[in-house]
Amino acid sequence: MLKPFQGWFIKAYLLLYIISPVLNAFVENASKRKLRNVLIAYWSFLILLGWVFDATDYINNGYSVVSFVGLYLMARYMKVWCPKWSRKDKKKDIIIYFLCCVVFFCIIFFGGLLGVSQTSFLAWKLCSYVSPLTVIGAASLLLFFSKLKINNRFVNLCGKGCFSVYLLHGLWGYWFDILKYIDITYSGIIYILSLLSFLIIVYFGCIFVDLLRIRVWTVIEKNKK
Secondary structure (H helix, E strand, C coil), X not given: CCCCCCCHHHHHHHHHHHHHHHHHHHHHHCCHHHHHHHHHHHHHHHHHHHHHCCXXXXXXXXXXXXXXXXXXXXXXXXXXXXXXXXCCCHHHHHHHHHHHHHHHHHHHHHHHHCCCCCHHHHHHHHHCCCCXXXXXXXXXXXXXXXXXXXXXXXHHHHHHCHHHHHHHHHHHHHHHHHHHHHHHHCCHHHHHHHHHHHHHHHHHHHHHHXXXXXXXXXXXXXXXX
């Protein structure tokens, strides 16, 4: 966590959380036109200087709080002002998302097939958090899930535990050793089943630990009263 790129998501997320009251105050007091113009200018800056020309260090291909602010403001704009393009049927949202995935796949697949020398670099650029393809795909996926009405307790429980799963990425070295063992030891259908079993155990194990944390804090809060 103390190294520059280690745990970048958590550090960017915490800073976004700290400044979110300021961003909310701006959104609540800005007109629709003003907020839209700020978003256009903001994302034009990020895409041109952080993606096309890679002319700054602090944008860092979107792996920083700078891009998080842009995504947060865009989400708030869709929530508060509900522009016409955000009110389309959720089927169109998921279609746009899959189209973004297909475009990405086709560029990388055919680039590799034709032996284009810069295919790996292009893949990295397209995966950037300030890549137009990534931003459009993320916005479409957000709109799709925002229009779903899910009242399933199990699904909601898994959703709440996703952040705890992410936090254990810090132990990736340990997980990777287990994955290497599975890769060396098994093959065929046994390999696939072993890999899936390991991922499922880790995922739900993280959620279980997070539930224990919530229960402990609930008890502590009750005792304070």
